[in-house]
Amino acid sequence: MADDERRDPVVAQPGGTPDDAGAPARDEAATPRARLTGWSALASALHPRATRAQLLAGVLCAVLGFAVVVQMRQAGDSSLSDLRTDELVRLLDETSARADQLSREATDLQAERDQLESGSTSRQAALDAARRNAAMQGILSGRLPAVGPGVRVSLQDPNGSIRPVTMLNMLEELRNAGAEAIQVGDRRVTASSAFTGAPGAIQLDGETLKAPYVWLVIGDPDTIQTALEIPGGALAYVRNDGGTGDVTKVQDVEITALRDLPEPKYATPAPVPTS
Amino acid sequence: MIAILGLAIGVVVGLLVQPTVPVELQPYLPIAVVAALDALFGGLRALLDGIFNDRVFLTSFLSNVVVAAFIVFLGDQLGVGTQLSTAVVVVLGIRIFSNAASIRRHLFRA
Structure with missing residues (x-):
């Protein structure tokens, strides 16, 4: 391959050896150094010689190597700073x-x-x-049975002379005193309950009550007792009618009578305003 | 030979010293390195062509580095630094490839 590279000078100078010595004879005239190409140029460049070109190339290559390494480290070091x-x-x-x-x-x-x-x-x-x-x-x-402290009111009516209005008065008095659940006989008393009939044949919601009338009331016993026995109160009315009544506080009044409420036919719940 | 030696020395020195690049030079160093690589390949090609000249090599090396850095600097000032440095790298890469192809033809005749 070295021969090929040097063909031109060799051809120009027939008989010349393919050695370095042969070429300079002609090339020396054009350039101060032998004009080498290809592998031989590489080979001659690889011979360490203290020529200016070699030193220069060495220095520049050193600079390049330095710069490459520095830049590589820089690029590897920080991705943001550059x-x-x-x-x-x-x-x-x-x-x-x-x-x-x-x-x-x-x-x-x-x-x-x-x-x-x-x-x-x-x-x-x-x-x-x-x-x-x-x-x-x-x-x-009155849909649910209830248990709690309260009173038991027993009204004796030996003459059958207690009027329905007296019973109603009794009921109002109880409600005023804070009664929460009320049962008379075996009937639950609710908001729609009514005392009708005549003395001696008092009807509660259409059902005749029998004396003695026993009221079971859940509520504050003291308040209810006081309210009933107050002068001119419900028991006074009963006595006026010719009956007698006594109130006993009971620790656990059990109201078991229930009342089926008919489904409201016309009224529907008003929409609750959402806040 | 001295060139290879110099390259090795430069690498070793760079590894040993571990310098930090000044912030102002950071955008230019990679471009300068690519430009220098281009000059190096050009020099190698010239060597194989038999027309290697140390003065030309030195001049092309330095001017390549300076011009490349200057183009990037100009691009930075104009606000197109990224694009311009890409352009410079592309052009230098093309040159490196063509030089490498020439070198290959010289050495392997193919």
């Missing part, structure tokens, strides 16, 4: 936009979670309230 300003700004923009988006998302999710949590608790609270409400309404309307 970025340009606009790139950094763009990067910052993107990052902050992404952060904004993520924090917005986080806020949304947190709100949703709070909503769900409070929704479940408020649902539970509403359920509890509804249950309490149902129990309360059941007791007040």
